Amino acid sequence: MTASNVPDKPTLDGVELKWDAVWEERGTYRFDRTAERADVYSLDTPPPTVSGSLHVGHMFSYTHEDLIARYHRMRGKSVFYPMGWDDNGLPTERRVQNYYGVRCDPAQPYDPSYEPPEKPGKDQVQISRQNFVELCHRLTAEDEKAFEDTFRRLGLSVDWQHTYATIDDRSRRVAQVAFLRNLARGEAYAAEAPTLWDVDFRTAVAQAELEDRELPGAYHRVMFEDIAIETTRPELLPACVALVAHPDDERYKPRFGTTVKTPLFGVEVPVKAHPLADPDKGSGIAMICTFGDLTDVIWWRELNLPVRSVIGRDGRILATPPADVPADGAYAELAGKTVKQAQRRIVELLIESGDLVGEPKPITHPVKFYEKGDRPLEVVTSRQWYIRNGGRDAELNAQMLKRGSELDWHPPYMKARYDNWVGGLNGDWLISRQRFFGVPFPLWYPLDGDGEPSYDKPLIPAETRLPIDPSSDLPDGYTADQRDQAGGFTADPDVMDTWATSSLSPQIAGGWLDDEDLFGRVFPYDVRPQAHEIIRTWLFATVVRAHLEHDSLPWTDTMISGWVLDPDRKKMSKSKGNAMTPIGLLEQYGSDAIRYWSASARVGTDTAFDEGQMKVGRRLAVKLLNASKFALGFPDAGPGDVTEPIDRALLSRLADVVDEATTAYDGYDPARALERSEAFFWTFCDDYIELVKNRAYSDTAEAASASRALRLALDVLLRLFAPVLPFATEEVWSWWHEDSVHRQSWPSAADLRAAGGRDVDVAVLEVAGEVLGQVRKAKSNAKSSMRTPVDKLVVRDTAERIALMRLASVDIVNAGVISELVLEEGEPDVVVTLAPPE
């Protein structure tokens, strides 16, 4: 063990690229798949959405999971740490549209030689579905390369041999097999039902992807004969199917069971009672339309009302009115208009007819949006696929809540979000999307003699054929020329939503179906790390799929990261200039510094973006290099005992730190482990090293004790910091070892105690540090250099403390440059007599 490789000027410059390459070459983070399940620690890594660039929040949360992975690796586990890319779905489609200036038109023929324009033109080029999908693959491949580079630079100890993408063959196969098994067991079903619909993306949207936005609107008071209703959506008047008031509302009680005629259209609609109607809202009686919002759906279902659809999937009023609405007159004025235009026009018509009372009253109200959408959602009736998730089934709902209770949540209070969500579900999980870049439903339907599909007799491929694309692959027993022909077959046109695939991330990454040996060694996983806003989506969906397929939780623990907030406490937005890009920060401060900032934040807690903390992390990493260089610069005493009380006190205290750090990591609290280690490290540098350095240089038996303690402490400190500062610790480790610090065992408190850190009053270190502080204070007050000699130092204190000081008197004299030291029992007092200036 020599220190011959210690550089004269240690530096962090270039450590990221240097060590990433070495780790890759050595296979430092490779998963040992011969390890038994009990010796494996597996992480269900979140696959980041590949739709542009990583942001600071990614650096933050991925560092948290890496800390846990690195800790368990040092605890002797074979760590399964895969990486996935979530690249299917709408975000990718939108990015491809904007990046290349194209738009998917399934009616276009495939052009094998198609090349997108250099720069996106003013008008989007219509291209075939296959061309579009190829561009999606091309762009995501580039993005994924950039993501991997950034994550490597950040120092994630991912096994890069275990990667997946949610659109790749394996993911499509897993998603399709899992779906067909859900279908076979009755857990998946298709239904024609009112569904929230985004008119721009022209796809159905799931409950989990909704968000409310405050929008200006207006109450319009409209007369139905003598009954006044208030509505924010007068354009839905032709879709009205009933009026509803509360059963106890005396104003409307006499009218229940009667009918009234709608203004402008003259359609006779019933007046009904339902407890959901709020007597205090508007005029207390509501107009039910099919469909204005989800409340309308409830009323429509529970009161068995007919359907009168007027809004098409493009968000415009249908050309043809519902059967009993006259096509001429008012309806003709609305047909083809957007919702907004139709509202303007119908208000004019209502004013002309005298059915609008007074002026519309402006309000702002919450309106449901698709979280990635730009226009309010409409409700349209369509055929969609669902997976049962407990939204319509009390027993399954209870089972899902039980699963949530079986899971160990870090921090525990995050479980409330799960319970809240599961308890509030109001329907099954809608997984179909009317889009292109996703996992297709692996089904066809026979067409009858009239060319109508028989949805109740789907043509299902064998699992061994999967993955397939029903729009190009053929069902068994059919030929290509029978596609979309009467008597032939047709493909299910939809794709699965992204969550329907990413909810299978444990199965995809773990080799389910294709590598059951691997799967058995990693599943159920140890931990799901993720952010709190996707508990309702990704976490819950994953629990559902594992419950249905494996009758098991997908993992035993989940670690929930907080958000990165702007200094003004708002969630950090993605684009904040170059300084805030991940690569910019990694280059400016170094990866260890960014990791330090992330690691300082407690799990689950939102954290302010703070470059100050990054500077502190940088400083810590640099200090670690310099202190290590110094500690390794003393003569190596070789094996032997640590004998001096102050040296043994240091080891004893360090043993306590190791215990605390271990407990903290076991409880998913790396921030605490870091805080304790760091506090010890600064005392180690500022007090201990200062106290013992002269002795360590000397040619005595006491020198050997100091030298051994220094090296032992350094060895342990490097291991303690290895998860947080993988680059700086590896750099130092390499000065005196051939192998990697990241394959070392986690430090052992017992070893430190065995080496001398026991049966000693640790206060000796503290007391010596306090005396040294008094000397420094005197020199500082005299505005003198710390090297100024002290002619005489008199310390009076309790007998106990004086005895401890005596144990460290040689070091105190050396560190303080003291000529005469007097230690005596008495009233606590310190008198420092500095040598006169020369």
Next chain:
RNA sequence: GGGCGUAUAGCUCAGUUGGUUAGAGCGCACGCUUCACACGCGUGAGGUCACAGGUUCGAGUCCUGUUACGCCCACCA
């Protein structure tokens, strides 16, 4: 409307089952070219622990209520 979380120094945050005088870093002030580090070192100033009650010998810590902020959810006519 329901739920969860947060509130401690100018800033970012610790404060483990209630226990002397509430801690750290940054920033600030004043010093120090000290032979590992100026990406450094030393010293110091700075707090009515959001507010109001309560339990207790004793409350930053436990209980009740209030306020502010953030997030999640809700049947939003």
